[in-house]
Amino acid sequence: MTLPDYLAYQQKRVDTALDRWVPAESQDPSIIHRAMRYSLFAGGKRIRPLLAMAAAEAVADSTEGIENAACALELIHTYSLIHDDLPALDNDDLRRGRPTCHKVFGDAMAILAGDALLTLAFETLAKLPHVDSERRIRLVAELATAAGTVGGMIGGQVNDLEGEGKDPTAPLLESIHRAKTGALLRASVRMGAIYAGAGAGAGGGANDFQLTALTCFGEHIGLAFQIVDDVLDVEQPSEALGKTAGKDAQQKKITFPAVYGLEQSRAMAEEERLAAHVALRPFGSRAERLLQLADLVVQRTA
């Protein structure tokens, strides 16, 4: 299968599963399900689910049902975007080329829609079909930790907010981004590996050695992802990004370009991409799709 075909196929698996897990718009109370679906089906690239699925493929022969676990990552990611865009936080009107959730549904409904997506992520993992409870509970623990305050997504977001206007130093920058975006990307890869082997005839899941290598890979692409995000915020116009460009500088955020400049930032992203490749060497050709995803993350233009 060509890479574009593979990506389309996997995105379709994720979208079909998301559509099953998220209550229909006709389900009472309709308004919140419309708000949740508005943000969830806004043309996101599904990078986190795709990473989870490719990680599972790297360690198990069958990855049946992995798209259900992968949904939880997209639910968490989408909740974080909705809350981040609120006027009290980043105050963004544009996301994925469309008005943000609170611009369409109001602040109250956007807060509740975010809460609901966050809650649904854990409900989804708890109710994964055909997966033993030991695996399900490991997935819940992994996701909750990655999304939390200590080294997790919320912690990174807090440091990011608190850092606005402060001196942009390298250690502060890295501690923000390892947590803010890195933790969930790392968890994506790890959750795929933990899930692997859950299906019938899938063989065993990831062993400790494999899990460590995949974690290392996750660290590298997490950092690469954020560097590229920061660079694109400087380089690209809003129309290309589908969100307001130049916000970082405007809000005096601590970013890679602010600390290292654009050229060095680009070089660092490339270094992280190469390190990600090295981390997966033990997997040989089984990691082909994961590596292609790593390349996409770094080479993307939006």
Place this chain on the structure above:
Amino acid sequence: MTLPDYLAYQQKRVDTALDRWVPAESQDPSIIHRAMRYSLFAGGKRIRPLLAMAAAEAVADSTEGIENAACALELIHTYSLIHDDLPALDNDDLRRGRPTCHKVFGDAMAILAGDALLTLAFETLAKLPHVDSERRIRLVAELATAAGTVGGMIGGQVNDLEGEGKDPTAPLLESIHRAKTGALLRASVRMGAIYAGAGAGAGGGANDFQLTALTCFGEHIGLAFQIVDDVLDVEQPSEALGKTAGKDAQQKKITFPAVYGLEQSRAMAEEERLAAHVALRPFGSRAERLLQLADLVVQRTA
């Protein structure tokens, strides 16, 4: 043990466990842990954890560790208060006699602190010590469903917001409150029963018959609790409630007094209390504490 001693003892167990599960204020990022603890340790009565613990006692001889599972309920309850009090929602300045979380820490931090408490609730259940993974995953599923949009807390909150200014009808009122407060109170009792028997030497957990009876009890006290809440909002001054009184009428909320009048509302709360007693008849003296809690819920004055 006298009832006041029992309540103080159980509240202490919950508070000690909460203090263990919630990161210390010194833990980076300090600001969000301070915000979380500010709202969590504001003198709440811990009704939901106490119900869970008493339900466990009704079905198992040892309830060791139940306070850890009970924490998850208080974490969810506190997150919902913080988000409900935000300017975009109920816009309340006073809670438990103190300025609300967003008044002290700002709207951004209050949103994130709520998100963090919600996330931590599931992390806590996923990491419960000495509890088999089957039980832990049942607890996660139970809590996520009760906190969600379909018949759960967020769904009730949405219907409550959407109902403001609408004709106060009995079916609308009941559908709002069964979900808004009822679902989490019912889940409290059910989670205690599901947990029961997890500890060493505890004997088996609740059987289906017991779980059904406890669910029925939970339904009744959930409704009783909300009726009393609505009545107190009319009858009591802000100083007694520790929150702004008279807000329901001001916001044209659909409440029991608005639909049935004060006198009939009080009579209905008493009916629900009696029905709660009947539901637990099969438990005999084992349900003593649960019944005392039901009485407290109805007879409280704040």
